[in-house]
Amino acid sequence: MAATMHNFANAAELARNLADKVAASLSTAIAKKGTAEIAVSGGSTPKAFFQELSTRDLDWTKVTITLVDERFVPADNPRSNHLLVISNLLQNKAKAAKFQPLYQPAATVEEAARLSTVATASIGNPFDVVILGMGGDGHTASFFPGGSNLAVALDPKTPRGIITMDAEGAGEPRLTFTFSSLQDAGLLVLHIEGDGKKDVLAKAEGAGDEAEMPIRAVLRRAATPVDIYWAP
Numbered sequence: 001m002a003a004t005m006h007n008f009a010n011a012a013e014l015a016r017n018l019a020d021k022v023a024a025s026l027s028t029a030i031a032k033k034g035t036a037e038i039a040v041s042g043g044s045t046p047k048a049f050f051q052e053l054s055t056r057d058l059d060w061t062k063v064t065i066t067l068v069d070e071r072f073v074p075a076d077n078p079r080s081n082h083l084l085v086i087s088n089l090l091q092n093k094a095k096a097a098k099f100q101p102l103y104q105p106a107a108t109v110e111e112a113a114r115l116s117t118v119a120t121a122s123i124g125n126p127f128d129v130v131i132l133g134m135g136g137d138g139h140t141a142s143f144f145p146g147g148s149n150l151a152v153a154l155d156p157k158t159p160r161g162i163i164t165m166d167a168e169g170a171g172e173p174r175l176t177f178t179f180s181s182l183q184d185a186g187l188l189v190l191h192i193e194g195d196g197k198k199d200v201l202a203k204a205e206g207a208g209d210e211a212e213m214p215i216r217a218v219l220r221r222a223a224t225p226v227d228i229y230w231a232p
């Protein structure tokens with residue numbers, strides 16, 4: 001599926017434009033079905049975008065925000081994506097939105113994935129908006145090269161839901177939505193910044209296995225054409 005590049009002069013201009021685009025998509029979904037659901041990524045890139053989006057004027061009471069993936073840590077842990085979203089997106093006007101965490105206080109990450117699949121079953125079928133990031137190794141969500149459940153995560157036949165992922169580059173055990181849960185979003189965005197990530201994208205767009213650079217699964221076979229937002 002062909003991707004569309006949106007290049008911006010700097011991160012602040014990207015954040016403003018992406019916030020406008022996402023706010024419009026959420027508002028359209030609310031007008032059409034009364035609700036809107038968005039799954040966002042963690043990491044360092046999305047912070048300015050989150051802060052911009054939090055100020056946009058829409059009926060946030062009708063919006064459910066969740067995560068594309070999460071580290072298996074509670075929300076008071078500095079590594080938590082939940083904490084990142086609460087601190088930067090669930091602020092200002094967006095404070096009125098509902099947040100659905102992926103982390104569950106369970107004895108094992110496998111049990112947490114089972115509980116989180118149940119807890120998220122009523123949203124994202126499909127998501128109205130999914131915002132993906134990408135690591136320097138070509139991972140997205142928690143689809144890491146060499147990941148313990150990578151084949152299951154990328155398999156289009158894997159049911160929607162949350163699965164676990166262990167990988168060298170992942171740090172803690174991860175909870176992640178599957179490819180099947182994310183790939184048909186109304187608006188499917190890959191948000192990357194910096195020349196290094198642009199080089200990684202160029203490599204991912206070339207020949208090679210999806211297992212080597214899992215972002216390739218999204219670029220090559222997502223049902224929704226990918227909008228790539230990039231700034232230096």
Ligand SMILES: O=C(O)[C@H](O)[C@@H](O)[C@H](O)[C@H](O)COP(=O)(O)O
Nearest residue numbers: 041042043044045133134135141
């Ligand atoms: O939990 C996470 O870390 C994210 O969901 C992950 O997929 C992230 O999008 C990439 O690792 C890019 O992270 P940076 O934005 O920090 O480069």
